[in-house]
Amino acid sequence: MSKYEHHWTMIVDLDKCTGCQACVIACQAENNIPVVGEDEIRKGRGMQWLRIERYWEGEYPNIRARFIPLMCQQCENAPCEPVCPVFATYHSEVDGINVQVYNRCIGTRYCANNCPYIARMFNWFDPQFPEPLNEQLNPDVTVRQRGIMEKCTFCIQRIRRARETAEAEGRSIRDGEVQPACGQACPTNAIIFGDLNDPNSQVSRLAANRRGFRLLEELGTEPAVIYLKGGESNVI
Amino acid sequence: MSETRDRRLLLWSGAVLTIVVIITGLALVQIEPEDETKINQTAVTLPFSHEVHTQKAEIDCLFCHSSALRAPQATLPSLNKCMICHSSITVEDDNARQNIEQLKQAYENGWRVQWPDVYRQPDFVYFSHRAHVNNGVSCQKCHGDVQNMTLVEKVVDMDMGFCLDCHQEQPEADIPRLIDCATCHK
Numbered sequence: 001m002s003k004y005e006h007h008w009t010m011i012v013d014l015d016k017c018t019g020c021q022a023c024v025i026a027c028q029a030e031n032n033i034p035v036v037g038e039d040e041i042r043k044g045r046g047m048q049w050l051r052i053e054r055y056w057e058g059e060y061p062n063i064r065a066r067f068i069p070l071m072c073q074q075c076e077n078a079p080c081e082p083v084c085p086v087f088a089t090y091h092s093e094v095d096g097i098n099v100q101v102y103n104r105c106i107g108t109r110y111c112a113n114n115c116p117y118i119a120r121m122f123n124w125f126d127p128q129f130p131e132p133l134n135e136q137l138n139p140d141v142t143v144r145q146r147g148i149m150e151k152c153t154f155c156i157q158r159i160r161r162a163r164e165t166a167e168a169e170g171r172s173i174r175d176g177e178v179q180p181a182c183g184q185a186c187p188t189n190a191i192i193f194g195d196l197n198d199p200n201s202q203v204s205r206l207a208a209n210r211r212g213f214r215l216l217e218e219l220g221t222e223p224a225v226i227y228l229k230g231g232e233s234n235v236i
Numbered sequence: 237m238s239e240t241r242d243r244r245l246l247l248w249s250g251a252v253l254t255i256v257v258i259i260t261g262l263a264l265v266q267i268e269p270e271d272e273t274k275i276n277q278t279a280v281t282l283p284f285s286h287e288v289h290t291q292k293a294e295i296d297c298l299f300c301h302s303s304a305l306r307a308p309q310a311t312l313p314s315l316n317k318c319m320i321c322h323s324s325i326t327v328e329d330d331n332a333r334q335n336i337e338q339l340k341q342a343y344e345n346g347w348r349v350q351w352p353d354v355y356r357q358p359d360f361v362y363f364s365h366r367a368h369v370n371n372g373v374s375c376q377k378c379h380g381d382v383q384n385m386t387l388v389e390k391v392v393d394m395d396m397g398f399c400l401d402c403h404q405e406q407p408e409a410d411i412p413r414l415i416d417c418a419t420c421h422k
Contacts, residue, residue, distance in 0.1 A: 099418045103360040
């Protein structure tokens with residue numbers, strides 16, 4: 001049991017990930033992330049809270065593709081937090097995740113420089129949502145302006161909504177009630193989300209799996225994203 | 237020779253006729269919806285009194301702002317809702333009758349009503365009526381004495397300090413959650 005009210009945790013089963021990118025698209029739509037185009041991506045100014053890292057293993061014809069969906073790892077010891085001069089990024093005592101307060105952010109980009117996972121994205125320009133894309137903006141998520149840092153929030157707007165519903169119905173949040181957009185879109189259920197404080201939750205059971213590991217564990221960041229090692233099934 | 241000319245003539249007149257038919261068709265289709273949207277977009281304002289409805293007629297706030305218990309937005313009533321009562325109520329007062337005539341006219345013509353925007357939070361703020369109304373925070377705490385107003389006027393400045401002052405007075409166990417930036421900022 002951790003010190004948080006909820007300890008939101010994500011499990012990514014690499015044996016199930018086919019690299020289809022459905023999660024990437026779902027994330028883009030849910031969180032009002034603009035599409036910046038090839039030129040910007042080439043300059044390293046892409047906007048993606050969630051991306052699929054692809055690795056090739058072996059030599060043709062015995063070659064195999066491996067995929068790792070990568071998003072903000074919601075580190076317990078987050079390197080981004082102490083370097084923010086205005087406290088725009090901090091650790092939530094309620095949800096145990098790393099929060100970015102957009103209206104507080106002044107765009108120093110120290111946090112992104114300190115992030116070992118390259119999970120933080122900076123708005124170099126005002127985002128463009130040409131017609132009819134503006135019609136599908138999610139009202140629960142602010143459209144970030146130029147000069148603001150942003151990143152995966154574990155779909156905190158969905159956590160907020162679930163908390164309010166549970167409270168109105170006088171119960172606690174059920175396991176599986178909060179599902180981030182990526183997990184909802186995943187056709188193979190490779191992304192599971194839930195509360196590590198609840199010993200019976202799906203994530204608590206999966207976290208004990210012997211395939212489990214965290215990215216760059218040696219840095220001591222203690223991510224809240226746990227990957228389950230992929231075996232032989234990713235053969236192409 | 238003349239046979240080919242006849243055929244050419246036939247072809248040409250056929251083509252011209254088809255084009256004329258298509259253009260008229262398009263024009264008709266174009267004109268129809270354009271006029272309709274024009275009517276629907278004439279936004280009108282109507283007279284309305286909170287005092288008459290909540291004190292004289294003793295209607296509950298939640299009858300008209302019916303989502304306040306269930307959703308983030310309280311919502312404004314549609315004209316259909318006004319007509320639940322006003323299709324049958326008769327009033328003595330001339331002025332009141334005239335005001336109600338305006339309502340009926342707007343309803344019957346399907347006009348869109350544009351009520352003034354009174355309380356609006358900036359885009360980066362998350363606010364929810366459901367969380368407050370279910371926890372016994374009265375409408376008047378935040379909106380003032382609406383029951384004495386005609387159209388609602390802004391009497392409370394709901395800045396961040398206003399929200400936090402009350403959140404700090406809640407039971408100790410709830411305070412960390414209620415003052416967490418992510419609770420109100422999205």
